[in-house]
Amino acid sequence: MNRLHISNIGRIGGITSEGVRMRNEVHISEWSTIEDAWIQVEGQYVVEWGSMAEEPILPPNTEIWDAHGAWVIPAFVDPHTHLVHSGTREQEWTARLKGATYQEIAASGGGIMQSVRNVRAADVSSLLDESRIRLETIRSMGVGSLEIKSGYGLDFDTESKMMRVTQALAAEYPEMNILSTCLALHATPPEYAGDADAYVKRVTQEWIPIWVGEGLIDFVDIFCEQGYFGLDHLDMLLDCANRLGLGVRVHVNQFSVMGAVKRAVDGGALSVDHLEEFEGPDLEALKKGATFPVLLPGCSFFLGIPYAPGRLLADAGLPVVVGSDYNPGSSPGLNPFLTLSLSCLKLGLMPEEALNAMTLNAAASLNISDRTGSVGIGKEASMLFISGLREWSTLPYHFGQVPPMRVMLKGRFI
Ligand code: NIG
Ligand code: FE
Numbered sequence: 001m002n003r004l005h006i007s008n009i010g011r012i013g014g015i016t017s018e019g020v021r022m023r024n025e026v027h028i029s030e031w032s033t034i035e036d037a038w039i040q041v042e043g044q045y046v047v048e049w050g051s052m053a054e055e056p057i058l059p060p061n062t063e064i065w066d067a068h069g070a071w072v073i074p075a076f077v078d079p080h081t082h083l084v085h086s087g088t089r090e091q092e093w094t095a096r097l098k099g100a101t102y103q104e105i106a107a108s109g110g111g112i113m114q115s116v117r118n119v120r121a122a123d124v125s126s127l128l129d130e131s132r133i134r135l136e137t138i139r140s141m142g143v144g145s146l147e148i149k150s151g152y153g154l155d156f157d158t159e160s161k162m163m164r165v166t167q168a169l170a171a172e173y174p175e176m177n178i179l180s181t182c183l184a185l186h187a188t189p190p191e192y193a194g195d196a197d198a199y200v201k202r203v204t205q206e207w208i209p210i211w212v213g214e215g216l217i218d219f220v221d222i223f224c225e226q227g228y229f230g231l232d233h234l235d236m237l238l239d240c241a242n243r244l245g246l247g248v249r250v251h252v253n254q255f256s257v258m259g260a261v262k263r264a265v266d267g268g269a270l271s272v273d274h275l276e277e278f279e280g281p282d283l284e285a286l287k288k289g290a291t292f293p294v295l296l297p298g299c300s301f302f303l304g305i306p307y308a309p310g311r312l313l314a315d316a317g318l319p320v321v322v323g324s325d326y327n328p329g330s331s332p333g334l335n336p337f338l339t340l341s342l343s344c345l346k347l348g349l350m351p352e353e354a355l356n357a358m359t360l361n362a363a364a365s366l367n368i369s370d371r372t373g374s375v376g377i378g379k380e381a382s383m384l385f386i387s388g389l390r391e392w393s394t395l396p397y398h399f400g401q402v403p404p405m406r407v408m409l410k411g412r413f414i
Contacts, residue, residue, distance in 0.1 A: 016374035022364035031352035075144025075382035077362035080323030086122035144382035151183030175409035204240035238267035265289035292365035296325035297342035310347025341399035
């Protein structure tokens with residue numbers, strides 16, 4: 001197999017030695033770096049690196065690429081997206097600009113239900129075409145791995161259709177790691193109006209086992225919120241997931257606190273996502289368990305709701321993760337560098353902590369940090385070669401900008 005030797009790298013950040021699977025095993029603020037480096041890639045993997053002061057003599061025929069002083073970070077890992085959807089919801093946003101709230105729009109039949117109507121009406125190929133454009137956008141901005149949720153179908157066929165689109169994207173873009181989360185429990189569909197219990201039973205006892213059998217699901221999720229699903233429903237999903245060996249991610253504490261963080265942690269959930277509303281018992285539960293807190297500052301920014309307490313969680317030694325929550329209703333922006341800036345400006349993370357939260361810790365929350373999320377020997381060669389950096393803080397400092405860079409995913413420049 002051909003080796004690619006990359007020389008003249010200004011600095012490599014996000015390095016891990018063997019065995020480090022999330023930054024809090026060291027400390028979230030530790031962002032290991034080496035300066036004036038070379039790195040070698042063989043096939044999909046990083047195989048060696050070292051200092052330019054001791055550049056090896058290369059066998060003839062080695063392919064060489066001069067990075068001209070570019071700095072390297074791991075490709076981003078986005079652990080929470082609703083990337084597959086049909087159509088957009090600008091009218092709701094302009095209604096919010098005039099004073100309506102997200103909850104009022106949902107109560108009048110818009111919000112998630114608007115996207116459900118759109119996705120039900122879309123055929124597979126148009127859903128795939130729309131989603132592919134977003135995937136290529138996020139990839140061009142340096143995201144190498146991402147999770148994609150269903151949840152705009154809420155019936156068996158449409159949820160299947162969404163997850164098949166995710167599966168098709170994963171097959172079309174093997175240089176990325178694409179993981180599928182079943183969020184059939186995003187809202188109660190009109191067919192089950194007034195009987196959420198029956199819907200949750202149907203999803204957990206009948207549909208999820210079928211989708212698992214078809215290889216469509218990596219994780220399951222539920223929207224725990226007033227007017228959506230409650231603690232008993234969360235328990236039903238946790239039971240189902242434990243039976244089937246699935247990781248659970250939970251939308252929780254977005255608008256209200258109802259004790260679902262503790263319930264999720266006690267039930268062994270892999271992640272609790274959102275946490276814009278947060279109380280003391282939530283922190284105590286997280287400190288005792290092994291569940292990742294996933295913070296979504298884009299959603300707070302776009303909805304004008306509080307930001308999750310990132311600083312508090314990092315100071316408590318928790319493995320803070322940050323994701324985009326990309327979706328057409330509450331976070332319709334794909335730019336990971338803006339998310340990075342918001343993580344510093346609004347969640348209170350330092351640049352190195354935010355970078356860790358969006359790479360290694362995000363990968364750990366998806367159970368893929370043994371292969372991606374950091375620059376390590378034997379890990380996937382998914383890295384961003386960025387020009388013009390003076391400090392790591394240069395990245396979040398230029399908020400809303402994608403820096404000049406080249407994106408390598410699994411050993412190949414895209
Ligand atoms: O994570 N909170 C629920 N789900 C999404 C929003 C979905 C939508 O508005 O379409 C979220 O913010
Ligand atoms: Fe979400």
